[in-house]
Amino acid sequence: MPRAYFETVNPATGAKIAKYGLASIDEATKKLRRAKTAYEKLWGKLSVRERAGYLPKLATSLRSRKREYAELITTEMGKPISQSLAEVEKSAWTAEVYAENAARWLGEELASTDAKLSYVAFEPLGVVLSVMPWNFPFWQVFRFAIPAIVAGNTSVLRHSNVCPGSSLAVERAFEEAGFPEGVFSSVITSHEIAAKMIGSSYVQGVSFTGSVEAGRSIGEMAAKNLKKFVLELGGSDPYIVLDDADAEKAATVGASARLICSGQSCIAAKRFIVTKGVAKRFFDAFIKEFEKKKLGDPMDPKTDVGPLATSGQLKALDLQVREAVRGGAHLSMGGRRKGGRGAFYEPTVLDRVKRGMKVMSEEAFGPVAPIYVAKDEEEAIEVANDSEFGLGSSLWTSSGDKARNLASRIESGIVFINDLVKSDPRMPFGGIKNSGIGRELSKYGLREFVNVKSVNIFGIEGVAASPPL
Template identity: 45%
Template structure:
C-alpha cells in the first residue's frame, strides 16, 4: 500500500510520501535510545508540563487537525474535532495521574523478612507502536500519553493512508517540549515492522489493528521475548431484552453501528434481540438506519461519510453479497451509490446463518447483522459465539439480568444500557482473538513498565532474603 493521502470522498490523490530507507530508520531508533536516556532523568512534573502543553496545542489545532483527519480517512469533521478533544483530555488525565499510578507500592515487609519491601514501576525504553487509520489521533494517543508519562519513548509506524496525521503527532510532542526523539514517526510500510521489532534497541511493541497483523507482530515479539499489547478486531454483540427501553436502544444502536462511518473495532455489529421485542426493535432500528444522511464528511448535516479505502468498501460489499447469495435479507441499504469516492450506505441484514461469512467475520463498515434470540440463554450463546471478545452491549432494565450479563458476556468490556466506548479512566482491551493486554487507566500505563520487586534487609546477620530458593 503506498504511503499517501487519498481523499476517500473523491478517490483523488492529495499527497504521497517516500518510505524511509533503512539507514534513516536505524538513525531514528538510535535517537530514541538517546531520548530515553534523557527522559529517564526528568521528573513526573516536567513530563506532566510537556503533556499538558500537548493538550493545549491539540485544543488550538482542533479545527486544522480535524480537517486533516477528515481528508485522510473520511470521518465526519464533527467527529474528527471531537477526537482531537478526546486526545487532549487523555493527555491531561495522565499528566494529572501518572505519578500516582506509578508510585511505589509497599508490600508486607515483615511477611518476607525485610525491613522494607515494595514494587517500583520503571519504564522499559523505546516502544514500537503500530497503529491503524480509523481513529488516527486517538489510537496513537491512548498509547503515547501514558507511555511518555511513564518515561518510555515511542516509535510510530502509522497506517500508510494517514501519513500527514502521523507526522503531525511527532511535531506535536516536539512542540510541547519533549526531548528530540522522544516520539518519532517512521514512514515505512508494513514489511519494515519485523525488522524494527527485532532490533535489540526496541524493547516492546503495541499494535491496534487486524487479527492478521496482530498475529504477525505477536509472533515476532514472542520470538524476541519482548512485551507486546494487542488490540485487534471485534464483532461486538448488542443484546436487547424485553425490559429495555426500545426506542432508546434503537437510537443508540444506530450510533453504535455507524459511528466513524461504521469503522470501529468496538462498534456494535451483531444486534441480538429477544423474540418478544424483535419486530418492534427491528422496525425502529431500520427506520433510524435508513434516515441517516450519507454525504460530504465536511458538512455539518452529514451522519456517515465514505469508507476510508477502496479495498475496505470492496470487503464490505463482498460480505453483504455473500450473505445475500446464501439467503439473507437486506432490510435497508446494501447497494453502493454511483459516483466517485468510497461510499456505502447504512445497511441492515437479517436471516443470517453460520454458513455466511457475516456470521463469523467482522464487517468494517456501516452494516448491521440482526439476530433473533429465543431466550436469555440463547442471546448469550449468540453473543459469545464468535472468536472475538472486545466490547459488548446489553440493554435491560432488570437488575438481575444486568448482573448476569456483566458476568456472562465474554468480552473485555460490558456496557449495559449504553454504547461501548473508551475512557482514560477505564482499562480498554479484549480477550480471545481480540488480543491481550490493556490500554488506558492505571493498568494501561503499567503495561510498558518493569514491575521491579525491591527487598531491603537490615544488613544484620539474622537470615532473610537468600535463605530460601525459588
C-alpha cells in the same frame, strides 16, 4: 537504492492528496537510536511528575489546531468532520487525565513481607515501537503514546500509510508541547521495514492495533526477540437487547453505535442480537433511526456516514453482504455502493441472519447492521459468545441483577449496560480471544510497558517508604 514513494487518496473524492517517500532501514534505525538516546540521557531519569508536567501543554497544542487536525483526518480517511473534531478533543482530554493521575497510578506499592521494607516499583523499559491503523489516526496513537511516554519510555510511531499526514501531525503536536527531541517521533515506511524495526536491539516493546493476521505476525516477531507487546486486534461486538429493555432507546443508541467512524471502528456494534419479545419494536425503531442517517460529504457537519477508507474495504464489505443475502438473509435497506466517486456504501440493515454467516462471524468494517432474533436471553448470550472475538459488548436490560449476572457471562474485555461501547482513559481498554493481548488506558495501560520491580530491604532499621503520591 532509489527511494520508493506512494500517494495518498481522498476516499470521498478519489483525488490524490500528497506524495510521500518511504524511509529506508537506515533512516528508521536512526529514529530508534535517537529515541534510545533520549530515554537513556534524559526522559527515563525524570520523575513521573516531571514527565506528566508536559501533558497539559500537549492538550493545549492539540486544541489549538483542532480544526486543522480534524480536517486532515477527514481528508485522509473519510471520517465525518464532527467525529474527527471529537477525536482530537478526546486525545487532548486523555493528556489531561494522565497529567492528573499518572503519578498516583505509578506510585510504589507497599507489601508486607519478612523484610524491613518491601515495595513494588514501576520503571520504564526504553523504546517502544507502535504500529497503528488508519481508522482513528490521532486517538489510536495518543491512547498508547501518552501512558507509554509518561511512564518514562520513548516511542517511535509507524502509522498506516493511509494517513501519513496524520502521523507527521501527531509528531508535531509533541514537538509543539515542548517534549525533548527523540521522546516521540514518527517514521513513514513500509511493512517490511516496520518488521525489521521490531527486531532492532533499540526496541524494548511493541504496541500494535490492526488485523488479527498482522497482529499474530507482530506478536510472533516480538516474542521471538523476547520483547513485551500489546495487541488490539478488533472485534465483532455483540449488541444484545433483552425483552425488558427500552427498545426505542436501544435502537436510537444502536444506530449510532453501528455507525461510529462510518462503521469502521473496532468497538462499533457489529452483531445485533435481540430477544423475540422485543424484536419487532426494536427492528422498526432501528430502521427509522438508520433512515435518518445522512450519507455524504464527510466535510459537511451534518453528515453522519462518510466513505469507507479504501476501495478495498468497500469491496470486502459488499462481499459479506452479498454472501448473507445468498444464504437467506433479508436486505431491509441499503446494500449498495453509492455514487460514482468515492468509497461510499449505503447504511445497510440485514435481518433473518443466521449464525455462521460472514456478517456474524467476521468483523464487518462498514455501515452494515445484521439483526439476529434469539428465542430468549440464554440463546442471546450463547450467540454473543459464539465468536472468535471478545473486545466489547453492549447489553440492554432494565434489571440490575440481570445486568450484573449477564455481564459476567459475556466473553469480552469490555461490557456496557444500556449504552454503546466507548473507550475512556479512566478505564482499561482491550479484549480477549482474537481481539488481542494486554490493555490500554487507565492505570492498567500505564503499567503495560514498565518493569514491575520487587524491592526488598533487609538489615537497615528505620528505612522509610517513598511518600504517597
